[in-house]
Amino acid sequence: MRPIIQISGLTKSYKSGFQALKGVNLDIRAGEIFALLGPNGAGKTTLISIVCGIVRPSGGRVVADGHDIITQWRAARSLIGLVPQELTTDAFETVWATVRFSRGLFGRPRNDAHIERILRDLSLWEKKDSKIMTLSGGMKRRVMIAKALAHDPRILFLDEPTAGVDVELRRDMWNMIRQLRDTGVTIILTTHYIEEAEEMADRIGVIRGGEIILVEEKAELMRKLGRKQLTLQLVEPLAAIPPALAAYPLEIAAGGAELVYTYDTRAERTGITRLLTDLAAAGIRFRDLATEQSSLEDIFVGLLQERS
Structure with a gap:
């Protein structure tokens, strides 16, 4: 399978001297669910933030479906959706308005049918006219996913997507993620719930101290280790x-x-x-x-x- 994301020699250092990433090399295959595991402070969120254009790397290169994220940033970012760990959205906006606005941020033409389909798939259609501030934590998490999908990304990053979500909603999200993968969307997942990676991932990557220490097919990893x-x-x-x-x-x-x-x-x-x-x-x-x-x-x- 061809890589849709190619990460080569990626480093990130801060003025304090802290080195968050230390020469990361990683290929993500098109159409797979890739779980990135690691303890707190391992570099998971830094790595995702660089690929998504939020943090600038100190060195190395990242290519998203053939587009360099620095020199061809507009084309690269149009391919990527991000569901961040924190719930950040306008509390006074309605669900419909905030999701439609997210599509416009990427310069995509208005497509109400597409927005409706996303909201229905995420069981948000009945809440489309509700203000974000009135939603439960689980519903807000679904809105974040809807915002990330609004512009039809081919690559979706999920940073701790089920944190603080009850077991039933977590299962619903797992099913939704599988459905996205079946449509050809590449999923990169970070999680503290190991059973989440065991349930869904095609491949597992482990990062520790800013370095990738293992990348393996899930089934092969469990067979060997x-x-x-x-x-x-x-x-x-x-x-x-x-x-x-x-x-x-x-x-x-x-x-x-x-x-x-x-x-x-x-x-x-x-x-x-x-x-x-x-x-x-x-x-x-x-x-x-x-x-x-x-x-x-x-x-x-x-x-x-x-x-x-």
Whole structure:
């Protein structure tokens, strides 16, 4: 898949000496949902702000669908929509007026049918004549998304889009984001909700201390870095691991009533088969078994701990 955003050697330093970004290189593919994860202060919002033309980089280059964001800024920005982390809009304007005004800011001709379609898709049509100040936090968040979509962007940045949103509305937004992706819109998502990235993303990027430390397909990341545990409930308790099983990463749990085998997902097929054969040879019987796989959150925390 071709990259729709190409980031090369991107840096950002401030007069205080703080270096927010340190030579970031990153390609975002057209039509994907890309989740950018990282702790507070990692550089996520700075990176997004530079691509969207809000912050000027200290060095490096960003190209959006073939347009340099500095030398061809008008063409680049017309392709990009941004839903910021903060809810910033005119409290005294109506929903309809503020969304239509956002389209005009990009020089796009008036298209009331398009604005109506966006508001209906976001369940805002019944609120179109309501002032922003009268809306709930979740509805205001939807208005921010509507404003970002008003000019038909092909690239959409969502900076913590579901912060402070209830679970039901979060699920609605996930469905809406998938629908946008299905129409060809490229989605770049930052989030503190790891399950959000696990649910929706095609690829995962992790940023820490202004540097990209990992970019990987979500499924491949969980396959390579995920861990599984096999817990065997024993017929007779064990006091110690038999010498014949010393080569396996086994632990005794529940006062000897359980045997826990932790393994890499890459070794799943052969490792478990050998273990069960060797358990039988050692005369160890079990009445039940259960497996548990590490989540994306477990992998994310592990990555940060490895590089701390």
